[in-house]
Amino acid sequence: MRTYSLREPLGSRTLAAADFPLTLGGPGAVVLVPRVAPGAVAALVGLADGEPFLQPAGTVPVRLGDAALTESAWLHDGDRFDIEGARFRVDADGDEWGLTVEHEGGANETEPPLYEDLPLAIGAEDVPARQALHAIAFDAPAASAAAAVRRGPRVRVSPGRVAVWTVGGVLALVLAFLFASTAVTVQVKPGLDPDRVDFAGAIDVGTGGWHLVLPGEYELRVEKAGYVAGVQKVTVTSAANQKFELALAKLPGTLVVDTGGVRATVTANGRAVGEAPGELTLPAGTQLLAFDAPRHERLERTVEIEGLGKKQALQVQLVPGYAAVKFESVPAGAQVLVDGRAVGTTPYTGDLDAGRRAVALAHPEFRTWESMITVKAGEAQTVGPVQLGLPDARLAVRTEPAGADVSVSGAYRGRTPLTLTLAPGAAHEILVTRAGYAPVTRSITLEPKAQQSLALKLEAQLGEIVVQGEPRDAELYVDGRSRGAANQKLSLPSVPHTLEVRKAGLETFRTTLTPRPGLPQSVKYELKTAAEQKVARLGGSVRTSSGQVLKLLPAGRITLGSPRREPGRRTNEAQRIVELKRPVYVAVRAVTNADFRQFKPDHLTGAFRQETLDLDNYPVANVSWEDAAAYCNWLSQRDGLPAAYVRQGGKLVLASPATTGYRLPTEAEWEYAARADGRGGARKYPWGDNLPIPPKAGNWADAQAVYLQGPVLENYDDGFRVAAPVGSFAANALGFYDLGGNVLEWVHDYYTVYPEGGAPAVDPTGPNDGAAYAIRGSSWLTSRVAELRLAYRDYGASGRPNLGFRIARYAE
Template structure:
């Protein structure tokens, strides 16, 4: 029933039965036909949208991408870039980032790498590929094996083909036996290509004609036999030695300069008969051998002697009688010669002091001194030994014609030590010094009863045992100027004190001490005087360098003789003896107030050192000429003490130093005495010094 049918008609009365019952009906969805559906985007719209999207992406890529360009050598090389890279002209279009590349070309080594493309700009790179090595085929005329050198270094080759030669200009050298070197400059193009080099080789030999008399001699060069004479030989150029040998003839060697392509004929070579050979032995062995007066060597010996003449042979050896022989030899033959030498003896008597010492001859105990030994007439080593003494050693060659004597003076260890210490030395400034070995006890100073004595000459008991060197003369101007080049000793009233050989004067005690230190430094010795800013502030008594003599040393050297103390340089009495020294004599009358009127030493002021005789020790001018600075500081004792002073060196502190000895200004009894003592610190024109040093 439809809805229309269910509507009642107005005006009629109806009952419930008149109304029909409304019943639900089943729902079925409406079916829409396919042809009537509507789509959201049509295919055309989709196509247009996709094209727009792609165009947008391309535009975005073009805006972000940067060009990556490789300029290659060679230009036609292939370039491969990793990742998304659009080829564009000579390069690629790529997004910023890192890219790997490979560049290759035929005949070149490929090259790979990595580049970075930045946002800021385009990327351009220049890449040059390395050419592959080339190969060289050598074709020689004539076709002989050759060695190939490239720029002076030999390369491996096979049948004339040298492979893998780096490209570029090369100097090719071809070497072949018996041909001259061939050199050519060529350009190796490389690229794995093979080039040809044609070489015309020139012979490196010449023909040499060789003849000998007699013929048939074997010809060899550098150990290779070429044939027998007469012979045409092909010899390589250079300095050659041709050797000709023929039985029972002397072998001849001929130097020949061979030039390639220049043939030559040598002068005929005369082959002389060969020497005879004599094998010489002797008993004992080692005998010297002369042939016709010419020394040939020592036995055993092989002698080559010319045939056809006599030869005088002499054999000799120390301790044996010589032997002479005259022999003839045949050409090319050998013979033996045995020689016996008879020993020759000589008598040698050996004595010693002290006696009864042992005698060793050639290292073997032979007896005791006082004996006579019968020894072969050759060199022998003689050693004489005794307990407590140093060995005595010498050599001797006994003679059969006369008896020889050897006297061995044996020294104790102490004597032997002193025998090795020089008795005379020269200091660096040129002065001579003598060795002094005092072993004396003496009284220094003078008695109160002695005429002319001064109060400062107090008696002192001295024991002087320490050896020392003492200059034989005072230091001269020449010697001192090696230390101070500009020093001048000046003059006195026009009389020069400055000549080279005159004693240096006008120097202070400090000047003298510093001169001694300078000598020590020159000899590498420890300086004695301690200094500070050019001043002497003390001394080192243990140092072994140069110094001034101590007062005890000076007094011993000047006065001590045979256990007594001299009074004057010439003796113990007045008057002054002739030529005994340089004092205030008649020559000095215009310079000093008091002079020795009857004495003339020829010098008004200072005299050259060593102008007068030395004393008994060989020391000059300890009295006269100039007074001398002494090492010791000046002090005055209180009287003779019972205490004996051992090798005194004076105190460390004081204001003045001792001056000893008279000078050219002195003529009085007080000053002429060797006991005279003075003191000072400042320079004077009559005070010099001499040097000393202890023995190590």
């Protein structure tokens, strides 16, 4: 490793790599250069990969050899450089490198001596102020003259004068140091008087906590006996009253532990610190010591460690974690097992660890004795003498069929095939049971060590099951095995059985039952198609959060419109076939004023010629198609369903694909729900196919409305002048109210005139665009029989006092 040194008039010192770069300049620099102003740096000596180099600072001229130095240059052995007349020499020998400072030199010229023979007259008028020196002739001998010629002039310097110059130089350096240095205070915590304070690499004058140090960066080291030395990087500036604080930590202490010879592992505050007995090195302060030794109880002790490198003594006594236990048996010679491990033969005494222990006494001629004991540390105990019983006998139980449950004297022992261990010399009640079979009871007494078998054939208990249903040509399966035609009578064991009735193309019927002896049971089945089963699983109705009931519309096919020769037929009633396959729920009643005002609290249906239409249970009216669709979306959001309508081009249109949110019924769904008679046919009028109108068949323009408008239905009185509360009249064949009476109803479809015939349409939703929407049904303003027909179609774009709506939604 390379070493570095600096030699200057004030002494020599060894440098470390961390001391570089060295500043060369005026007071405040690492190396002082005369004639350089205080605080100014003339050059730097630095290291690069361990090799020294010289770099001028540019403030004063620097010469390396005979040339002016303007940039960094490597320093080699024998190199000399000059700064303001101060000379420096480089000495390098292998791994030793040194820099020697040779400050400016000069002749020590002496002043001329004063002639003591010539008195000085000072102040006299006739005597000049400075007297001239007169040469004195001197003839030296030839030899002496020759010698004088050979030696040349001889200069003599007074020793006193040399001493004066030396003192003066030292004083000048001291004054320069005092002028450039800074007074700093070093405070050591906690309130310590340090033994040594060292600013590494600095000329440090001072003692205790007060020091004079030249400005610069240093490594401050503070030492105090009994404490860990403190080291801190500090920067000394020219500012006054600088203070540095260091905290010293106590050195660890040594704890000499005596455990009485018991080897123990020691932890301090949960950290392993060594073993005892022995010496432990521990930090100063409070320590929670724990001593763990095999087969001894754990011991904890709190100790205050003084530290400061001092020794302390601690004596602990560990408590054994075991106790002597004696085992005795009658007869003797039984093997003693503790927690399944053999430890000896009775009579036996041994040390057992404290705690709950499973013990057993095993003798080849007698029954094994087993028990649990509690061993308390340091407390001896005796187990026994234990009277060993006679050895057990073994009974193997087999049944046909297997899987029967076996109980002995009321205690369940397992399922056949089973081998039992039974006490000898006593009668044991054996009960064998299996579901569907008669129970069997036996009483058995066995000899010691006997091995005996018990084989039983169980008698089945049968129950009668009668299976009936449609279609009759379906096939019956019992527990996965075919039993032939579905309609038959079965005799089955009284255990749970799975019955299935299967036929291709139909949903399988499945049930589980347990036959009961002497109690016949019947099973009814009806196989349905997958679609029928699906509808059955959906449930017949759903209810909205506002209490509106929607009924599941059965799937089916219907011919919409009317025949050409039907009286009152209009040209927009072309007949076409539709098929409804996707399950859909349709509201059984129209939306009421109360329902709609939950959506728009300020809505008013209004009045018709002083007759109010605004009662809560009246159907809502005077709403546009957009109002009805917006209500559906609001209700969907409220009930956690996806919106059925989305806004496109400024209009609400059905989402694609269609969701399960609330919407208006399609025209096909409305006409199907209104006309289906429940027998596969289609009604012409809301009440049926024939005239006259039956009493109370619906709410139309009757005799009570004559003063409201001109034409009315003759000889008919429904009891209401205008609108009626929803559901005031009987429901139709499918359970829907007011389809074809009370108010007209918006449906989902854009209005269009369909062509006659064509292929059946499946779940149609009408045109994709249009100028008006379809309106279906009749109302309390309808007075013409032709408009009471359920095939009658109307259209519009804005609300009317007799136009409302009901809601629908797809089931899935």
